[in-house]
Amino acid sequence: MKQFILFFFFLATQLLWSQSPSQSFEQGNTAYRNGKFDEAINQYLLVEKAGFNSADLYFNMGNAFYKSNKIAPSIYYYEKALLLDQNHIDARNNLAFAQRMTIDVIEPMPKTFFQKINETIIYPISYNAWAWISVILAFVSAGFFIAYYFSDYSRNKRLFFVSTFVILGLFLLALSMGIKARHHFINDQPAIIFNQQVSVKSEPGTGNSELFVLHEGTKVQVVNQENQWLKIRIADGKTGWILKDKVKLLKY
Secondary structure, three states, X not given: OHHHHHHHHHHHHHHHHOOOHHHHHHHHHHHHHOOOHHHHXXXXXXXXXXXXXXXXXXXXHHHHHHHOOOHHHHHHHHHHHHHHOOOOHHHHHHHHHHHOOOOOOOOOOOOOHHHHHHHHHHOOOXXXXXXXXXXXXXXXXXHHHHHHHHOOOHHHHHHHHHHHHHHHHHHHHHHHHHHHHHHHHHHOOEEEEOOXXXXXXXXXXXXXXXXXXXXXXXXXXXXEEEOOXXXXXXXXXXXXXXXXXXXXXXXX
């Protein structure tokens, strides 16, 4: 009985002193406005730890880290904000400022026409949305076919027949785009270098030759993993291996 009372007292105390994520978020905002950036970061981290996330939360975290001169975390959280809301203009602008403070200057490879189509049209729409678009187009195509089948007028039959196959073609196009978007979502593994300096190896293993060096804040793409080593690719197409604990993945 005594143990039960003690447990109840402990639980009541925890509930009394605990605060909601919204309270932590507001306290973080207040601390940020007062120039207490480390305190703001701690409050924002409590919100994230509680399982809550939003583009605005990550944007504020990026700002707090930037004001604390912690470049890698600031870039990391600006990127996280843009993953949730690619149209977050403030996050995009502040990310550009933070990236100017990084050491590595990497010239990205020129994009092909199809890569530009993928990145501007296909990938911004989730594969679930493409699936719904495909389903709607399938029903519309079926509707036109039914109208064609039961129509008594030859002019209408021609119109419904053509419309059936036009919409069917759009359905197949949307379906293929959905498959491509899903493949990209699964294989897209961006990460940010968190160590001040990282040696990129030719093969997994500390004893292998060094290909080049990367510095904190640089964004990489993880393309493979072998034990504690990650194969990464940078914007100019170069690849190599780094230890897993040197980077932080943007997507879990």
